[in-house]
Amino acid sequence: MTDSSALDPEDRKIVTLARSARARNGVPEGAAVRDETGRTYVAGTVALDSLKLSALRTAVAMAVASGATSLEAAAVVTQAEGVSDADRAAVRDLGGAQTPVLVAGPDGTVRTVVTAG
Secondary structure, three states, X not given: OEOHHHOOHHHHHHHHHHHHHHHHHOOOOEEEEEEOOOOEEEEEOEEOOOOEEOHHHHHHHHHHHOOOOOEEEEEEEOOOOOOXXXXXXXXXXXXXXXXXXXXXXOXXXXXXXXEOO
């Protein structure tokens, strides 16, 4: 477990935003990404009959649709122990293999930090 107060303030911000999205929308996951200019994009899980996207893939798609050309960091709040390969691939496609992905529990405590690579 990582002490969230020890996180960089910008990383703490995306964890807080991801947690808020999860709680506000009542979805299994919330995610946030920060682009190369410091802008953030926040999303929850999308579960429609015709479209299923994780929160992290949705946040990456929102960043791309808004013109982001790179990512500095990503965060996902989930009950799962880790991040799927597909989620890491989406972050890697935009941010590169070394982009950090913070994985936090529903209480906002960061459990682990992995790279997109």
